[in-house]
Amino acid sequence: MFRYIIRRLLQMVLAFFGTTLLVYWLMFAASGDPIAALAGEKPLSPSVRQALIQEFHLDQPFIVQYLYYMRDLLTFDLGVNTSGRDIGQIVATAWPYTLKLAFIAFIFVVVVGITLGVIVAMKRGGVFDTVVLLLTLIVISIPVFVIGSTLALFGAKWGLWTTNVGGSGKLLAYLVPALVLGSLSLATAVRLTRSSVGENLRADYVRTAKSKGLKRSRVVGVHVLRNSLIPVITFLGIELGGLMGGAIVTEKIFNIPGIGFELAKAIGLEDGPTVVTIVSLLVIVYLLMNLLVDVLYAVLDPRIRYE
Amino acid sequence: MSDQNALPPADSVVALAEGEAGAGRARSLASDAWRDLRKNPIAIISAVIIVILVLMAVWPSLFTGADPAACDLSRSLQPPSSEAWFGYNLQGCDIYARTIYGAKASLQVGLYSVIGVAVIAIVLGMLAGYYGGWADAVIARVTDIVLGIPLLLGAIVILSSVELDGVWPVVLALALLGWTSPARIVRSSVISAKGQDYVQAARMLGANDKRIMMRHIAPNAMAPVIVVLTIALGSFISVEATLSFLGIGLKGEISWGADIADATGRVRNALGPVLFPSTFLALTVLAFIMLGDAVREAFDPKLR
Numbered sequence: 266m267f268r269y270i271i272r273r274l275l276q277m278v279l280a281f282f283g284t285t286l287l288v289y290w291l292m293f294a295a296s297g298d299p300i301a302a303l304a305g306e307k308p309l310s311p312s313v314r315q316a317l318i319q320e321f322h323l324d325q326p327f328i329v330q331y332l333y334y335m336r337d338l339l340t341f342d343l344g345v346n347t348s349g350r351d352i353g354q355i356v357a358t359a360w361p362y363t364l365k366l367a368f369i370a371f372i373f374v375v376v377v378g379i380t381l382g383v384i385v386a387m388k389r390g391g392v393f394d395t396v397v398l399l400l401t402l403i404v405i406s407i408p409v410f411v412i413g414s415t416l417a418l419f420g421a422k423w424g425l426w427t428t429n430v431g432g433s434g435k436l437l438a439y440l441v442p443a444l445v446l447g448s449l450s451l452a453t454a455v456r457l458t459r460s461s462v463g464e465n466l467r468a469d470y471v472r473t474a475k476s477k478g479l480k481r482s483r484v485v486g487v488h489v490l491r492n493s494l495i496p497v498i499t500f501l502g503i504e505l506g507g508l509m510g511g512a513i514v515t516e517k518i519f520n521i522p523g524i525g526f527e528l529a530k531a532i533g534l535e536d537g538p539t540v541v542t543i544v545s546l547l548v549i550v551y552l553l554m555n556l557l558v559d560v561l562y563a564v565l566d567p568r569i570r571y572e
Numbered sequence: 573m574s575d576q577n578a579l580p581p582a583d584s585v586v587a588l589a590e591g592e593a594g595a596g597r598a599r600s601l602a603s604d605a606w607r608d609l610r611k612n613p614i615a616i617i618s619a620v621i622i623v624i625l626v627l628m629a630v631w632p633s634l635f636t637g638a639d640p641a642a643c644d645l646s647r648s649l650q651p652p653s654s655e656a657w658f659g660y661n662l663q664g665c666d667i668y669a670r671t672i673y674g675a676k677a678s679l680q681v682g683l684y685s686v687i688g689v690a691v692i693a694i695v696l697g698m699l700a701g702y703y704g705g706w707a708d709a710v711i712a713r714v715t716d717i718v719l720g721i722p723l724l725l726g727a728i729v730i731l732s733s734v735e736l737d738g739v740w741p742v743v744l745a746l747a748l749l750g751w752t753s754p755a756r757i758v759r760s761s762v763i764s765a766k767g768q769d770y771v772q773a774a775r776m777l778g779a780n781d782k783r784i785m786m787r788h789i790a791p792n793a794m795a796p797v798i799v800v801l802t803i804a805l806g807s808f809i810s811v812e813a814t815l816s817f818l819g820i821g822l823k824g825e826i827s828w829g830a831d832i833a834d835a836t837g838r839v840r841n842a843l844g845p846v847l848f849p850s851t852f853l854a855l856t857v858l859a860f861i862m863l864g865d866a867v868r869e870a871f872d873p874k875l876r
Contacts, residue, residue: 544726
């Protein structure tokens with residue numbers, strides 16, 4: 266187990282450097298002259314230009330520039346964006362909003378998704394089952410931004426909920442945006458739980474437990490649930506990482522000043538440093554979540570042995 | 573689901589009868605699946621939707637005589653009428669015409685990026701699965717790296733550094749980021765096909781690696797990939813619309829995502845400009861996902 270975690274960590278480090286290198290290369294090597302972009306319309310004198318090139322290490326080979334960037338990133342010096350604002354500060358102010366939104370969405374997905382999935386699996390083939398399956402299929406096929414815009418419309422038209430969350434600290438204001446953010450994961454979680462519980466209900470050990478005279482609630486609540494939640498938990502762990510990165514659309518629609526909102530703003534302003542930094546941070550979160558899920562998987566399922 | 577469970581007895585009788593009539597002609601998994609699909613109402617409905625969409629993309633003037641670019645501000649935000657079935661948007665363009673013409677870009681993005689993903693995934697997956705060893709290890713690490721980039725975020729980064737009009741930048745971004753899970757699926761089905769007796773037999777007859785891969789392994793390892801790619805086509809269309817909604821997707825094309833984004837600001841005054849492209853978008857994605865599900869059921873021997 267210990268060796269497995271170490272090996273997994275080493276793989277993660279490799280993936281992290283590969284991913285950030287890719288993002289860094291796409292953002293900088295593929296764009297034009299960064300000094301000209303920084304200077305704007307006013308032409309720079311050759312000496313100022315030379316000084317700037319030296320300051321940003323642009324005279325060094327690409328890989329050295331990347332290493333400078335990684336050194337700063339890993340010492341939590343996120344640098345400044347193109348308008349001179351401290352990126353670390355932008356991230357620090359925006360992060361709590363995204364975290365709050367992602368966690369409320371996650372709770373929705375876990376509680377509603379698993380409960381509905383189990384209920385539907387128990388009543389397989391019934392009217393409720395068909396209706397829920399159809400609804401999940403519809404939710405999966407409607408893009409999140411359409412669901413978000415529609416709910417924002419309803420909220421605004423009848424004053425049901427606020428569509429301009431802004432920096433408000435009220436938890437209530439986050440409920441609808443969180444539902445929008447989690448809608449796709451929620452629908453997938455319901456389907457996944459349904460098929461997993463359905464499979465386990467037909468297993469031999471369930472028949473044994475039933476014939477032993479155990480109560481139905483115990484058979485389902487303990488035996489079936491424990492076995493069928495393993496794939497669901499894997500899915501949920503990866504989704505939590507995805508929810509934090511995927512908040513860009515939801516935050517834009519409901520005007521929440523989180524990470525996704527800042528990212529969308531930076532894209533609009535062609536602010537390369539901010540885009541690279543935020544994407545790199547989100548990639549780290551995503552990779553950590555994947556690692557956590559893999560370790561959790563081994564803990565939850567004793568049948569899985571890692572050498 | 574439930575009617576499928578009810579079908580098998582009658583189904584197998586028919587199959588038996590046909591088998592006898594066909595004088596021992598063995599039917600392949602693919603033809604079995606095809607027979608199943610033709611009887612599945614969900615598959616038929618989604619196939620009909622897809623055929624209509626393809627017609628819209630190839631021949632939009634079949635559906636509308638109006639020009640999507642002929643806009644007149646005096647008609648701005650007019651409600652649906654017999655002239656324009658879906659009404660007019662803020663710029664006074666015919667929403668019905670724009671929705672019909674928008675199908676082309678969405679389907680192009682979906683189709684081209686799925687082809688790109690299929691090529692990358694099949695080549696890498698077959699190399700990794702067939703040769704194993706260090707080829708497998710290298711490809712697995714590359715897959716890990718690309719898998720570390722969430723699709724939407726990666727596409728945003730790629731698109732903000734590529735300055736080109738048309739569908740190609742989006743296709744490039746989706747193809748470069750979307751191949752990972754199909755490649756893993758190809759790899760695992762190649763590994764299971766590699767151990768089969770017929771592959772051993774082919775090798776003993778002196779077939780080289782290329783022939784074994786192309787003639788023996790590829791046809792037998794493709795079914796799960798086709799299913800995943802069908803569903804991926806739907807989700808790529810959805811991602812493209814999301815990117816266009818964020819303002820970095822398609823440039824210089826009529827696109828549902830961009831039209832929805834333009835109209836959301838004024839949705840309180842006029843619902844039509846948001847409603848109609850959204851409905852078409854959702855139907856398109858739904859059709860591909862349902863077709864993928866139906867193909868999966870048809871190919872799954874456990875459901876027989």
